[in-house]
Amino acid sequence: MARRHLILLVTAIVLTTWLPYLFGWWLTPPNTRYFWLIYNPDDQNVHLMWARQAMEGKLLFHDLFTTEAHPGLFTNLFSLLLGWFCRFTGISLHLGYQVFRTAIAFAFLLTAYWFSGFFFRCERTRISFLLLVSFSSGFGWVPVLWWWLTKQRPPFFFVDVSPELTMPEANSFLSLTVAPLAALGVTLVMVSLGCLLTGLRFQRGKAFRFITTATLFGILVVNVHTYAAVPMLIALVLWQFMETLKAKSLRPWELAATALFCFFVALFLGGQAVLFSRDPAFAQKAATPTLTPNPVILIGSYGVIALGAILGLPIAWRRWLLGEHQWAISLAWLAAILLSIHLPVSFQRKMIEGLHVILCLLTVLAIESASAQAYKHVSVKERKIEKTETAQMTTRLRAYTLVLLLVSVPSQVAFFALNGYWLVHNNMIYDERFNPPYSRMLMPPYYLPKRYLQLFRWIEQHAQSDDAILCHPMLGNYLPVLTGRKVFVGHWAETLNFGTKLKLAMAIWRGVIPTDEAREIFHQHRIRYALETDFERLASGGQCELHRYGKVAFQLGEARVFKLDW
8 A cells, every 4th residue: 555545544534533533622602712532531630630641741740639748750751741732832731642643553554564574575465454443342332322311321321422331442443533542552553563573583683672672662562551561571572482482492592583582571560560659649550450351341342353363263373383483472462452451450450452453453444354264165277367366365354354344333322322421411410311310521522621720720820839739630630630629529549538528529518517627638739729619509408608718819700719728
């Protein structure tokens, strides 16, 4: 395929991921601001909270969603670059986040196309892989459609699309659309493995450059998205174990190169783990259960791609035995991810990144083999024109690819439709038409009134850098990003003891906490200001009693900033 055509195809795929954002922008209600987010704003604001600190010149980040003291030992290259980019260009962090997401989407797709070249020589086969890795999904659209039509919750949802738990890290298109860090992690892993494969093809002098490059990218995986580094290391160990067993002898050069890679990557991974363990804010986040769904849910979430991969698995195995060594690393990566997501750790499902890429590789291998097999019965005399045979195989390959896409693309359409539903209601959903009633009331809104943003600007200008703010988590999820100040409650996982603190905040809004006790709480957590908006009034039953604990410092209509007494 000509480079120009490849770029046009990649551009079209990336532009597709912009559709729900443009819909959200078009919907923007009067006197509100759209933050260029869809899906779950809470987790995306975490990355932007780190970028805000980078924008202010910090290299090590604190968790601004909690008020407990912690050393702030964490850093992240993605957030650093995003913060610096927004600082020097002057654009908002949320819009800068979309610029970075778009760039990462381009990088992922071009890297995936390049990575497929290690496995397929035919350009058309590589395009089939690119299309499948870009758009394929599972059967999640089926229970979602049943739920929407019957208004009854089905016995289960798959995780490729769901009104409850969706796993963007498990699907390439979802990662490109809403989870750029996950897409970047897989991109860096593919570059690392590709450079390692390339390096081992050359003599030691030239190979050293590729192995060094692979190691540097592997270290970047550890920093940018640590979860992807664990299966990557396991994959390399399994890969060398497989090659050694096959050769029935040691391969000193390959073992040394792989050991060098694993040593430095594992060294940085261990250092990252130590930093996390010494920072209570990040240690608690890592302990938050994000467990892998059961195998039936997982297989259904990949649908025909999972079935295609099962068919491609023995073909890849045979090709490896026949001397196509690159298939060993794909098989090892597959086994490593499946092993990692079932390790006895709290963050199991976070390590699923890359599984969709491997399943698509194996599926394309299966349909390529099926396309060729269809013409093996033709006698030599009947195959006089090689171009005709190639055209027939290409047509069959395209047909298989199109069928797979038609079966699985509805999940991506359902994901867009769900996000449209959430955007229309600004996440303020309690829909009694469903059984049980469908609620999304604990998810931050996509649009905020401009008068609330003026409160944020006042706080940014008047609050000290170590002051904390008491507000509803719907606002608290945005406030650290927009002001650089800590909040008492802001994120279900990043705020330590979130449930206890939210109950305490509600008691303060209702005015049931004695004044002296409240002052001790404010002093302990350095809560200098509190917001009174519709969110706090709704949480307190309609009447907010913050005047018992401080005085109005700034007011716009019914929206107020209180300076608390302590």
